[in-house]
Amino acid sequence: MTTQILTARMEAHPSDSHTIERYLDTGGYATLKKTVASSKREDIVEQVKASNIRGRGGAGFPMGMKWGFLAASDPKYLVVNADESEPGTFKDRQLLERDPHQLIEGIAIASFALGVNRAFVYIRGEYSKPARRLQRAVEEAHEAGYLGENIAGSGFSLDVTVHLGAGAYICGEETALLNSIEGRRGEPRLKPPFPAVEGLYARPTIVNNVESLSNVPWIVANGGEAYAAIGPERSAGTRMFSLSGHVKKPGNYEIVMGMSWRDLIYGIGGGIRDDNELKTWIPGGASSPWLIPEHLDTAITIDGVVEFGTMLGSGAVVVMDETTDVVAAAHSIVRFFAHESCGQCTPCREGTKWLQDILERIMAGNGRPEDVDLLLDVSDNISPGLVWPPAMTTICPLGPSATAPIISITKYFLDEVNAAIEGRQAAVV
Amino acid sequence: MTSPIANWSPENQERANKILATYPEKRSAIMPLLYLASLEHNHASNEAMCQVAELIGITPSQVRSVSTFYTMFKQEPVGKYLVSVCTSISCHLLGGNEVFDSVSDAAGVGHNQTTEDGQISVEHVECIGACGGAPAVQVNYELIEGVTPDKARALVEWLTQTTPAVVLADEMQQLFGGQRSFDWGPAEHAGAIAPVPAFGPYGSAGGDQ
16 A cells, blocks of 8 residues: 555655745656657547546546546636535645645646646645745746746647635536636536536636646556556546545545455544444545445445445545534534535535524524424435435535434434434434 | 826836736636735725726626625724634534634724724624634734634734734744644745735735735
8 A cells, every 4th residue: 555656755855845846856847748749649648547546636537537528618717626625634734735746747648638828827825835835846847938928849738727716615516617707607507518528718628636736757667457457447647535524633644445344444544543343434525425344444436435325535534433423523524515505506605504504503402393394304305315426406506415414313322312303412422 | 087007106017917918808806806805905995996907897896796706805993914714514523712802802893893093893704615624813814824813812812913014824823823723834925915915926925025
């Protein structure tokens, strides 16, 4: 489990991994130079397809296939989704702060392969330091001739603009993000048309996550097959997991998928704080339904967790120990989605607020006997059938995401929820 | 109405022109220009929104519809220091609510309120991507990780007493922080000069860039 693609440089050179000097000194931009000098665009796309890498933003869509959908007419755009906002997730922040040139090289190689001359990086507004780091790195790369006109004498040109968001989780949804760059409210668009056909300024656009693109230099340097050989089938490559909550060693860890949850939480994470009992954990960000100790010895794979009605999402693992009040934890997540709903779709706008209000009255000791049924009924109106993957009555998945904690606490901790409704102290040890 | 350009300092006018020239379509400059405009009045004032509208060539109400969508564009003036306490799930699990109470108590104001002297505004915010260093706090969007209720109180007192012209994350982390999400690497000497994210092209960064 020692394969490191994304974090090797920052671990070996903690004092200056973000500088262009260190990046060049450790072989950086060599792949870009070679690519623009002697590669065919379609060969790069083929390498990414062969790597089997799936998008690291949350949806897990195969990146090479996405690239293959890009319509041919110019101009085309590449948009980097650095709007990392899924509660529990802080991996892209580390990649931006500690190795921004790795991302820039990925952007440049991807742009060459896609025939793009203009890229935008949309960073959430609260990430001021990552934005400064990336901006500085863009300027350094420009001065050194790895961005701008006629990169490395190849005739290929690329400009990169760093654009700050302003506090809206929904802008992580790719079409909301495109609206936001266009200077509009961050409201998701109906699909189709998909961005690859009609995206930014109604032009063909590829939207990729920071971590996804940061893998591109390695994939192109070592070949898609080498990447595909890492980890289990359909969960190829290494992956950043953000570990937080009641673990002894929170942090970002680059792991090869296929290990067990026990290895991640008790091995890498050092176990539960104060050696408490594990109660439950969120496997893939606030949008994902929770898992419980009986799942500890199952493998972490993108497709495998679907069997348990959940997903790896953004790779954010939030651990809760035996002292956790699950109603209050669910409330924190539901309140998040209610706050972040853009308001376009009624089931989400009204439903998330209802879920929040019902949980608040339970927490205030005013729960009603019918409240569990009501929580599930409201959830069912947002996401019919409460199936996995979620069905939708909305334009985007934000509303259905708010049902994840409701499904989880009523499925695994019904006694505790009922106890809270009956006004008793939550049944915590 | 006075000419919008007249109300920008020459430096900000230059920055605004640069931002406008950056994008294939001018309207994309709304958000950067709202940040630039917020610098002068610590919020996206009506006057600022009118300026932005005229620079881009759309109506003030179109700018307002964008401005009010995003929580970081403040519709009312905020204090010199905007203290944002995260209470989303990972911070919630590790005492974010207690940190918020401590900040609120020390400042003497609640969520979305500002002290009478205009120094400190307090808010609780949703996830700011510092979950491995929970609970997390930002001052003018400069981050401090691993904050306890006691350290949060000390932070508010420090801001009130020392009134730093530039807010530096590394300095505050040293004084008031604990567990970090990851190794931050070498200290950075650029920071925020206003309750606006400190970013060079938007004219909002201070210190040694």
